[in-house]
Amino acid sequence: MPDPSIQLDLARLVTAVGVLAHVSLASSFLGTIALAVIGEYIWLRRQDKEWLDLAKKFNVVATIFFGVGAAFGTLVEFGLVTIWSNFIAIIGTAIALPFFLELFAFLFEVIFLPLYTFTWNRISKWAHWTIGLLAAIGGYYSAYNILAVMSTLSVAPPGLTLVNLAEQGKNVAGAINWLAAFQTPTDAWNIFWWGANVFIFHGILAAVILSWSGVAGVVMYLYIKEKKSWQVKLLKVVVPTIAVLTAIQGLLLGHLQGELVLEHDPLKLAALEGMYWSGLRTDPLTSFVAYGDFNHQFWGYYSWPADIRPPEFVSVFYLGFMVGAGILLGILTAGIGLYLLFGWFRRIVQPLLKPSVYLIPLLAALAAVGGAVSTESGRYPFILVQSVPSADGPPQIVGVPVYQGGLFNPTLQLDPLLATLIIIVEIAMPALAGYMVYLALAKPPKLLKRLVEY
Amino acid sequence: MTMDALTAITVGLIAWAFAVHLPLVYTVLGLTWLLPTLELIGLRKNDDRYFDIAKSLSRYLIFTYAIGGVFGTIVTVFLAGLLPVFTNAAGVLLWPVWGVAIVFGVAISLPLIGFYYRSFGKMDDAKHIALGYGLAVVTSVIPAMFRLVFAFINYPMGVTAKPDPNSIVGFDLGVDLWQALGNPTYPPLLIATLAGAIAFTAVLISAVYTWRYAKTKDEHYKIGREFGAKVGLIFGVIYVLASVWYLYEVYQYSPTMAWSIFGSPPSYLPAQLQPVYQPTLNLSWLFYLDVILGVVVLAFLATALRSANAGLAMAAFVAVIALMDGAEILNGLAHLPYAIVPSPPVALALINAYGANFALQVADTLKVSALITPQINSLVQLIGAQPWLLSFSLALFVIFNLILLGGFYLVFSWRPRPQVSAQQ
Numbered sequence: 001m002p003d004p005s006i007q008l009d010l011a012r013l014v015t016a017v018g019v020l021a022h023v024s025l026a027s028s029f030l031g032t033i034a035l036a037v038i039g040e041y042i043w044l045r046r047q048d049k050e051w052l053d054l055a056k057k058f059n060v061v062a063t064i065f066f067g068v069g070a071a072f073g074t075l076v077e078f079g080l081v082t083i084w085s086n087f088i089a090i091i092g093t094a095i096a097l098p099f100f101l102e103l104f105a106f107l108f109e110v111i112f113l114p115l116y117t118f119t120w121n122r123i124s125k126w127a128h129w130t131i132g133l134l135a136a137i138g139g140y141y142s143a144y145n146i147l148a149v150m151s152t153l154s155v156a157p158p159g160l161t162l163v164n165l166a167e168q169g170k171n172v173a174g175a176i177n178w179l180a181a182f183q184t185p186t187d188a189w190n191i192f193w194w195g196a197n198v199f200i201f202h203g204i205l206a207a208v209i210l211s212w213s214g215v216a217g218v219v220m221y222l223y224i225k226e227k228k229s230w231q232v233k234l235l236k237v238v239v240p241t242i243a244v245l246t247a248i249q250g251l252l253l254g255h256l257q258g259e260l261v262l263e264h265d266p267l268k269l270a271a272l273e274g275m276y277w278s279g280l281r282t283d284p285l286t287s288f289v290a291y292g293d294f295n296h297q298f299w300g301y302y303s304w305p306a307d308i309r310p311p312e313f314v315s316v317f318y319l320g321f322m323v324g325a326g327i328l329l330g331i332l333t334a335g336i337g338l339y340l341l342f343g344w345f346r347r348i349v350q351p352l353l354k355p356s357v358y359l360i361p362l363l364a365a366l367a368a369v370g371g372a373v374s375t376e377s378g379r380y381p382f383i384l385v386q387s388v389p390s391a392d393g394p395p396q397i398v399g400v401p402v403y404q405g406g407l408f409n410p411t412l413q414l415d416p417l418l419a420t421l422i423i424i425v426e427i428a429m430p431a432l433a434g435y436m437v438y439l440a441l442a443k444p445p446k447l448l449k450r451l452v453e454y
Numbered sequence: 455m456t457m458d459a460l461t462a463i464t465v466g467l468i469a470w471a472f473a474v475h476l477p478l479v480y481t482v483l484g485l486t487w488l489l490p491t492l493e494l495i496g497l498r499k500n501d502d503r504y505f506d507i508a509k510s511l512s513r514y515l516i517f518t519y520a521i522g523g524v525f526g527t528i529v530t531v532f533l534a535g536l537l538p539v540f541t542n543a544a545g546v547l548l549w550p551v552w553g554v555a556i557v558f559g560v561a562i563s564l565p566l567i568g569f570y571y572r573s574f575g576k577m578d579d580a581k582h583i584a585l586g587y588g589l590a591v592v593t594s595v596i597p598a599m600f601r602l603v604f605a606f607i608n609y610p611m612g613v614t615a616k617p618d619p620n621s622i623v624g625f626d627l628g629v630d631l632w633q634a635l636g637n638p639t640y641p642p643l644l645i646a647t648l649a650g651a652i653a654f655t656a657v658l659i660s661a662v663y664t665w666r667y668a669k670t671k672d673e674h675y676k677i678g679r680e681f682g683a684k685v686g687l688i689f690g691v692i693y694v695l696a697s698v699w700y701l702y703e704v705y706q707y708s709p710t711m712a713w714s715i716f717g718s719p720p721s722y723l724p725a726q727l728q729p730v731y732q733p734t735l736n737l738s739w740l741f742y743l744d745v746i747l748g749v750v751v752l753a754f755l756a757t758a759l760r761s762a763n764a765g766l767a768m769a770a771f772v773a774v775i776a777l778m779d780g781a782e783i784l785n786g787l788a789h790l791p792y793a794i795v796p797s798p799p800v801a802l803a804l805i806n807a808y809g810a811n812f813a814l815q816v817a818d819t820l821k822v823s824a825l826i827t828p829q830i831n832s833l834v835q836l837i838g839a840q841p842w843l844l845s846f847s848l849a850l851f852v853i854f855n856l857i858l859l860g861g862f863y864l865v866f867s868w869r870p871r872p873q874v875s876a877q878q
Contacts (some may be wrong), residue, residue, distance in 0.1 A: 064568060067516070070523055071564035077530055078556040085545030092538020096833040099531045100847075105855045110524040114517050115861060166623070172539060175620055176545045185835035202858025411546055411628075425561055433567045439572050 007412065008403055010419040011083045015076075016376075017426045022076050023207075023372060025069035025430055030139055030204070031211025032062035033113075037132045038237070044125055050230040056120060056437040059132070063117050066109065066139075068433035075426070085409040086176055090384070092399060094160060094180035095152055097188045102145035108138025143204055148191050151199035154375060155264040156384040159187040162400060165441040175410060178400045182383060195260045206368055207247050211272045212238050213329070213364030216258070221357040232340070240337030242360070246330035250323075261378075262290055265385050267309065267397045268378040274315035278302035299394040308397055310380045314373065321370025329363040332356060383407065463837070463844065464536045465822060469786060470851065471528045474790030474858070476782045477775055479596075483648070484655025485515045486567075486593045488685065489587025495681075497579050505579075507678050511659065512571045519567055519860065523560075524793060535833040540793055540825040546615070547629040555599030563593040572792040597647045603641035607789060609707040609797040612637075615816050617808055625812070639703045646696035648780070653689035656682045657751055660758050664767035676762075683758035690755065694748070699779075708795045714788035715741050727798075734790035740780050747777040774801060792827045794820045 039055030042048065080087050091099060112135035119128055157392070171177050181186055186277040216238045223231035261269045269275075271284050277300030287296035301309060336356060339349040352359075381384050382399025390396050400406050491510045496504030533541045545552065567591045573582060606613075612633030620627045660682025667675035705712040705720055709731040713719045717738030719728050753769030757763055787796050796804075796817040804813035816825060828834045837844045 067520065067568050068565045070520070074523065074527060075556055075561045077527065078552050078560075081530075081534075081541065081545035082549040082552045082556075085542055085549065088534050088542040088545055089538050092536075092541070092829045092832065094832050096531075096538075096831075097836065098537035100535055100833055103528050104530055104847075104850055105769055106524050106527060110520050111854060111857050111861060114520055118517075119514070145752075169620050170622055171618075171620055171626075171804050172516050172542075172622050174616075174621055174628075176539070176542055179830060181830060182832065185832070185839040188832050188836045201472075409546055409549055412549055422557055425557055429565050431562055432569060436565070437569050439576065 007414050008376035008408060010414050010416060011300065011408065011412070012402075014414070014419050014422050014426070015079055016082060016373075017423050018072065018076055018079055019376075020369065020372060021426050021430050022072035023368075024070060024210070025065050025072055025433060026143065027061055027207035027368070028211045028214070029065040029069050029144060030207045031137055031215065032058045032065060033132070033136045033139055034208065034236075035212075035215065036062055036116075037129065037136050040129050040132060044129060048233075050233060054230060054234060057441060059117055059120075061437050064433055064436045064440060066113055068429055068436075070110075072426075083412060083414070084402065084407040085408055085412075086178060086407045089172070089176045090178065090180050090407075092360075094182060094188070094384075095149060095191060098145040098148045098152075099193055102142055102275060105138045105145060105403065108134055109142060110138075112138060140204065143198055143207065147200040147203040148196050150203065150375075151196040152191055153193060153383040154199065154268075154379050154385060155260060156386045156399070157190040157193050157196065158387075159183045159190050160384065162384060162386070164400065177405055178407075180400070195264070196413065198253060198256045198260060202249065202257055202371075204328060205253065206371055207248050209242055209245050209249070209329075210364045210368040212242050212332075213360045216242065217357050217361035217364075220353065220360070224354060236340050238342060239333050239360075242364075243330055243334035243337045246326060246333065250326055254326075259290065264387050265379065265397065266299050266387060266395055267301070267304050267383070270299060270303070271310045271312070271314045272318040272321060272374055273298075275300045276302065276312075284397075289386035303394040304397060308381060310378050314378045317370040317377070318374035321366045321372075322374060325363045325370065329360065329367060332359060332363065382407075464532075464834070465787070465790065467536065468529065468532045471525055471532055473523055473779050473783060474855070475525035475529055477654070477778050478518045480526060480647075480651040480654045480778055481518045481658065482515060482567075483590075483593055483597060484520055484653075484658075485511060485518070485650035486563075486586070486590040487569075487652050488655055490583045490590065491685075492681065493579065493583045495584060497583065503674055503677055504681075505574075505672065506566065507573045507681075508631060512574060515567060516571055517861075519564065523564070536831065537793065537825050538831065539827055542604070543627055547627060548606070548631075548634075550631060551599045551602050555596050560596060563589060563596070566592060575631070585732075594648060597651070598644060601644045601647055602634065602637070602640055604785070605637040605643055606634060607794050608639045608643075608704060608711060609637060610794050610800055611797075613800060615804060615812075617812060624815050625819075638707060639700060640669070641704055642696045642700035646693055646700050649689045649692035649696055650781075653686050653693050654774055654778050656685035656689065657755065657770060658682075660686055661754065661767040661771035661774070664758050664762045665764050665771075668764035668767070670763045679758055679762060683755045685834070686751075686755045687759075690748075690752065707797050707799070708789075709798065710790075710795045711785075711788040712790055713795055714738075714790070715784060723798075730796075731825045733788060736785055737784050737788055740784050744777055744780045744784065747773045747780065751777060791823065792817075794827050795820045797818055 030448065036055045036058035039051045039058060043051035043055060066293050083233050112131050114255070116128070122128075123131075135239075152160075159181065159182050161181050163181060164177070165179065166170050166177040169189045182190065216235065219231050219234050219238070223235060257268075261272070273283070275281070275283060275286070275298055279300060280297040280303075281300055282295060282297050284294040286298060287294050290296065301312075331350065335349050336352065338344040339346060379399070381395070381401050381403060383402060384399060385399040388396040388398060401409060404410060489512055492504045492508040492511075496502065496508070530541075566585070570582075570585055570589050573585070577585075607612075612628075612630040612635075614628040614630070615625045616628070617624065660679050663675040663678035663682060666672070667679055701712075701715070704715070709720050709723050709727075710733045713723075713731065714733035714735055714737045717736055719731070723731060750773040751770050754763075754766050754773075757766055758770075796813070800812050801817065802815060828838075
């Protein structure tokens with residue numbers, strides 16, 4: 001039987017790859033269904049057939065991403081049941097509400113998306129557009145609820161109490177050691193507190209930026225090769241929007257989220273900002289960003305015990321990938337956007353168009369992965385993190401641990417071979433989704449034994 | 455809200471989700487086997503019409519998988535939200551079962567379905583047929599695993615319960631999975647599921663194509679009608695035989711279920727144990743209704759081999775869905791009051807090892823009313839405090855069910871678009 005710590009690391013790796021694959025597919029769905037609905041709306045208003053063609057293409061692509069993404073959603077869900085099985089008791093005792101509400105979102109998606117896909121030219125145009133809008137609303141509401149759960153993992157919502165049964169010498173059926181409960185039943189709605197909403201909208205905008213950046217890269221590549229009018233039209237919508245959303249992310253939502261981390265999980269802040277010292281020390285830059293002056297002191301990363309400190313690499317993912325790549329993405333897309341809309345900065349932008357084919361998607365991916373990894377690894381080894389003030393030292397950081405005795409399935413036996421197999425599946429399926437998108441969009445092959453339109 | 459009301463709501467919501475989920479996944483499973491078979495017949499007979507039928511049916515495969523998958527998620531959320539301790543323990547004890555079903559079933563089969571659908575006419579016929587059968591095998595892994603859980607619920611073979619004073623429920627649970635695989639109710643249940651799925655889907659195809667043929671006299675529909683009727687008859691017989699075998703094993707090992715299904719306690723059950731195993735519901739009426747529905751379906755299939763009777767086709771369409779749902783509801787609710795039936799061999803082992811009181815304590819814990827643990831269940835408590843949430847949800851579920859039925863009606867009623875054959 002493999003070493004328990006190796007099993008835990010393997011389980012984390014399997015989960016991380018699965019979650020990132022799911023997030024990339026779900027983000028792609030959110031971005032492309034929005035483009036389908038926007039494209040159809042523009043067609044309805046302007047009667048421009050190129051937008052109709054685009055809307056149909058994005059509808060097909062969105063459907064593919066939804067299908068594969070939904071499979072991954074199930075994979076992640078059962079990953080919870082099998083690997084982090086004791087999370088189920090936490091869901092049942094505290095955070096079932098967003099999962100329950102997500103069902104309605106899912107019903108919206110799964111009923112309206114196929115209807116949208118199969119009813120082009122079969123029903124009235126505005127009715128068709130409304131069906132597409134309902135499918136998109138389902139997708140975004142689904143993201144809203146799942147991000148509310150993710151937010152709860154990072155910062156426990158107000159009114160949540162953690163119950164450590166093991167501390168009281170108890171358990172349930174020899175398997176469950178932790179429960180969580182709200183003070184009153186109606187406090188279950190606290191999962192959607194304002195701090196969670198900051199997290200949620202930060203995540204939703206990140207999904208749109210990521211997927212639209214991928215679209216921008218592909219269309220810019222085609223534009224450089226073919227110079228077709230639909231490509232310019234699409235780029236004029238997508239690229240400036242990425243710039244605006246990136247600015248909102250950094251200047252508003254990112255800032256608010258930083259304040260929340262400062263208040264509710266100062267250890268995570270220390271890890272993210274790379275404050276590698278012990279005790280209190282002034283950090284002028286963080287002080288300026290957080291308080292508007294240069295004098296505030298912060299607890300350093302080494303002020304907390306080693307066994308509850310998140311990994312040191314999170315600062316690289318946060319500062320290097322998320323912040324750094326995010327800023328570069330904002331500047332690049334703002335410049336290209338202004339050039340596309342008004343013809344400004346021609347000399348600077350034109351040489352950048354070719355590398356932007358790769359740079360825009362790459363920067364967006366780095367920022368997204370950086371954000372996801374720093375958020376989730378930054379709270380390690382806990383979920384439902386709470387900060388308890390301490391009279392003579394840094395605030396105490398508590399939560400439900402993910403390791404043995406916490407969320408981890410006590411009977412799980414995950415060896416490297418099995419983990420490798422699962423990871424191969426996790427990587428292969430998005431790749432297959434990409435190939436299906438290629439098949440859907442590619443021109444029909446010249447040699448076909450049987451060609452049927454359907 | 456009272457304990458009985460909460461239990462009824464819990465069971466009702468889970469039963470509703472299963473009642474929608476299972477016929478849909480039966481259709482998916484059936485289609486994954488039938489579509490490549492249609493292609494294979496088309497290739498052997500060099501008849502493009504079989505390919506056309508397979509292609510037009512593949513659209514429904516996507517539609518039903520998507521909605522069936524969502525209802526699968528709904529089932530899981532209801533189980534986690536309403537029966538968290540049960541679901542948590544099921545995850546701990548049966549993780550390899552969930553793992554195999556999901557990784558090698560769902561995660562692979564769903565993208566493969568999309569790939570199969572999108573690659574019609576875009577790859578060599580033989581390769582496409584092989585892809586189709588590969589998809590069927592992978593998809594069959596899902597019921598192969600999940601039916602093991604259902605068999606475990608009938609008769610928790612391989613499970614161990616040891617007294618533990620620190621455990622809030624008074625004991626610790628464990629399971630020997632190899633022993634669980636030897637569950638006698640598992641093989642007939644799995645065979646009945648696979649044969650039933652193929653027969654069920656074939657009857658649906660035959661009924662819809664009979665209806666369309668009666669209206670259009672198009673030969674395309676005649677082929678589909680006859681194909682569906684033949685397959686439905688063959689696999690229907692296998693389904694009936696496997697079901698009889700399953701009921702025999704259930705009678706032997708799961709007295710609560712047998713009592714509920716047949717309306718009286720099994721003859722081997724001593725009178726003093728009858729209060730322990732008495733079911734909440736007497737579902738024998740449903741069992742006999744299923745038998746009658748089966749006769750209706752059989753009558754249709756016999757007719758459909760020779761002629762097209764549209765009225766009988768629609769009756770069979772409704773009857774086969776009702777039959778399948780009835781059988782699944784019967785299988786799902788006959789356990790009550792237990793979530794897992796403390797079968798006599800398991801109970802006897804516990805009595806021998808730890809005494810009768812301990813065995814009764816375990817049995818009581820396995821009741822649905824105990825497993826919803828209302829004192830710690832946030833969703834149940836919230837519904838108790840804000841009943842509008844339940845009313846609102848039920849109203850939405852009804853609306854979605856109506857839209858779903860409307861969607862199915864549209865899918866079946868629309869004529870396929872003109873098809874273009876471009877033979878090289």
